[in-house]
Amino acid sequence: MMSSLFQFLFGLQNPARRPPLPVPRPSSPEFVTVLADKQVKEGEDVTLQCQTNTGHVTVTWEKKDQKLCCVEGKHRTGKEGSAIFLEIKKAELGDEGKYTVTIQNSSGSASCSAMIIVEINEWRTVQWKQDPMISALKNFRISSGDVRELRFLLHGPVGAGKSSIINTIKTIFEGHQFINCLTASALTGESFTTKFEKFNVGDVPFTFYDVMGLEVNESKGVHPDDIINALKGHVPNNYEFKACTPIDEDNRNYILNPTLNNKIHCLVSVIPADKISMMEEEVIQKMRTIRAAASKLGIPQVVFMTRVDQVCTMTQKDVTKLYQSRKIKEKMTECSNRLGVTMNCIFPVKNYHEETKPNEQLNSLMLEAFTQIVHSADDFLKRNSNQQKTVE
Template sequence: MGSSQSKAPPVSRPSPLLEQPWREVSEKYKDNLEFVKSYQPENEQVKHLRILLHGPIGAGKSSFINSVDTVLRGRSAGRAHTDAISGSSYTKQYKTFKFPKSPGVKYSFAFNDIMGLEQDFDSGINVNDLKLALRGHVKDGYKFNPDQVLMRGDDGYNSDPTLEDKVHVLVGVVPADAVSRLSDEMVKKIRNVRLAASELGIPQLAIITKVDEACPEVKKDTSNIYKSKYLKEKVEQFHQLLGLPKNCIFLVKNYNDEIESNDKINPAIVCALKQMVTYGEDYLNDQ
């Protein structure tokens, strides 16, 4: 009589997803979108709340601006130019992006795109130029030079900035798969900028981008963004690395391949945008 070989029971692997999202973004999506669309600064010195994005090259700063534009327009937008293969910062100029609300009318917040940070001392934006931007000393259209800091008297230097010219919210942008790989020099540069913003009382947030590239479950379904255990760990790592509170760190999937507005992508973008506007409004009210 032949012996029967018993099969081993299947291995039960833990799910990469939480049962419930650790941050809810979908339920309040419409309310959040209405909030940012109807926002008006109470401080009459300012027409547009200014949000400055900074971070390593290729982090998705310009793509986030395009993603916000896409959400607001309800269609694909690409005014902030991006490049996936150059290996250096594609953004060279200090440029303000305002978003059309209706003919001749803009929404009451604006983004500034800026040259990316690089690890080497002599490449990427100079941290001192970034500090000048925080204070409103960099004119729109100024072309950054890694080898030369902007100085008083230069064409791109704004010697008498108004409250409108100054930065009201600073947002760090880092790709999800780069959080654990940030070099000591890069962390030092980011913390240097954070310290300068803190001294000026400027509120700070961060967005972690390219979450779909880092997490297969999010690539399959973007609504899993705040269910992913892996991405939750990235938020914790970023919190430990740079000291930002976890409620100031947001996960975002930017528009890249999509040519239509997508209600699975939009809620996380709008959630982050609402907090940027809210924190910026608090700052303006303190001025």
């Protein structure tokens, strides 16, 4: 016992005999500040930076969940004390995406991510002042004296935003939130619209017609023949659609000899930007069939691409950046390819959804598209009126 005590005391006095002390573990790595999303113009430099609680870490970077391959002269990564950074020189479209940094030591690891969004040169301009457009539309006069109102038919898949477009346009012209046009349920995917329903717009001579959404199954949704008959003017207001039995001459409601007042003057295809990639080919084919029939009738056609804020963070934050978004242009191109419609006939729009107060930028975007279909419809009436005069 005394010998052991002696050895212990001797060890304390003699550092050479002292037992080694345990090496303290480093602090578990944490972020004091995280990476922030960056929006940058094409050609500008951009830096992602964050702060950690310790400098004793190894750092790895990923782009779109893949290890970042740094290019000399393009990327520079570094660590200064507890600060970590990634520099990207002369940002290009290919630099857009999610970047993730991971810090690690023997005590653990932590990660954080941020988006880099690269603005491309604006390829289409919008008048972001609503009053001049509202005034011009309110003073608009239909070129054909025999036609009381311009008639627009909206069609597209269930949940595309057809009814929401009507609500938004009525909100703009009637000066208050309009929500009387029921919209498709996002949960059930079922259309509230069952009839060929007419909606007037304030005190201007414009009328929208809403129809059931197109679906894959022949026993569900509106039949393409019903939409084609509506284009021709054979379908009366409030006619209730029957999915498997399109209206024909044997139906007592069928308008046998329609006038220009009964016909549709412009067909508006409605496509959701966030779902265009997932749309069934059968639904796309139905829309192509309807568009082909409209072309034979000489009826102008445009596409309203809705839900743009759901596919682009930059647009979600600031709708005036819409035509500087690579993502929006990609979706427009995809829409053009799938439907077979030219890019200049596609208009990205945003409907009122969560907003409860007027939004001038949202209104202006919709008014730009609306003004286009008004002039297209009136041009259709001019052509048809001239043809009638020539026959007479």
